[in-house]
Amino acid sequence: MIVKIPLRCLRCFTDFVHDRQDLKSQESADAYTIYIRRNVKYCPKCEPDRRRILAPQEILFLQIHPVSIDPTSSELPRGTFKLVFFGPTFRMRHAIKKLGYEWEEPEPTSDNLLSTAGSKGEYRKYIDIEDIVREVEAAQRIYATVCYPPPPEQIADANAIRKKLRATQVEREAAYENELDLLENPQAPDILPDVMRRTAGRRGEWHGNTLHIGYRRIEFPREEADVLKEYKAKLTNYKQQRLALKRKYGIP
Numbered sequence: 001m002i003v004k005i006p007l008r009c010l011r012c013f014t015d016f017v018h019d020r021q022d023l024k025s026q027e028s029a030d031a032y033t034i035y036i037r038r039n040v041k042y043c044p045k046c047e048p049d050r051r052r053i054l055a056p057q058e059i060l061f062l063q064i065h066p067v068s069i070d071p072t073s074s075e076l077p078r079g080t081f082k083l084v085f086f087g088p089t090f091r092m093r094h095a096i097k098k099l100g101y102e103w104e105e106p107e108p109t110s111d112n113l114l115s116t117a118g119s120k121g122e123y124r125k126y127i128d129i130e131d132i133v134r135e136v137e138a139a140q141r142i143y144a145t146v147c148y149p150p151p152p153e154q155i156a157d158a159n160a161i162r163k164k165l166r167a168t169q170v171e172r173e174a175a176y177e178n179e180l181d182l183l184e185n186p187q188a189p190d191i192l193p194d195v196m197r198r199t200a201g202r203r204g205e206w207h208g209n210t211l212h213i214g215y216r217r218i219e220f221p222r223e224e225a226d227v228l229k230e231y232k233a234k235l236t237n238y239k240q241q242r243l244a245l246k247r248k249y250g251i252p
């Protein structure tokens, strides 16, 4: 009897049909179908390419873990999911790096024994939940077998993390704005627009009451020079403090 088994290529997502004509019974046809569904993952176009890259028994795996969030930490987690490659990662390193994965030493507290067993590090990438489909497809294109999908409770956890992250982000931004309001944002002196016009907005260096801009020399009355210098010092200070605040609260 003839069996026709519809399949979808894990790499190029093309639908194709695997067929066989010489099966003797329904039983053997069923067993054969199960075998093929388990073992044929790539279409006839992609399979030869996979064999060139990976040995028949080799499987490149991609694992997806929800990122655990430490509520006591002040650091923002890098994403909602951590993606980790394992298997022949050394051979596949160029393709893996092209996908934006970075080699990292394992975390000492890692609960992920599978992916780090026997290895000193792993290729990791941190992503948010909306990027998961794209990342999975990209990994499948380099013949990774994706340990996918994470169980629903992990997705639910990830969503909770995400909500928490958003809340944290909002809190951080609010705290940043509050502290920013406390900084003295120096008032621009009245003469500034005129000075900007005369200097064409270019930076210069003060030598006494003279501003040197390249080869140009612009002389200012003493009081004006003092006002401008003071404003510049205050503004520099303000910008430095603002930058420090941004770093403190993780604001881009």
Ligand SMILES: [Zn+2]
Pocket (backbone or CB within 6 Å): 009, 010, 011, 012, 013, 014, 042, 043, 044, 045, 046, 047
């Ligand atoms: Zn294919």
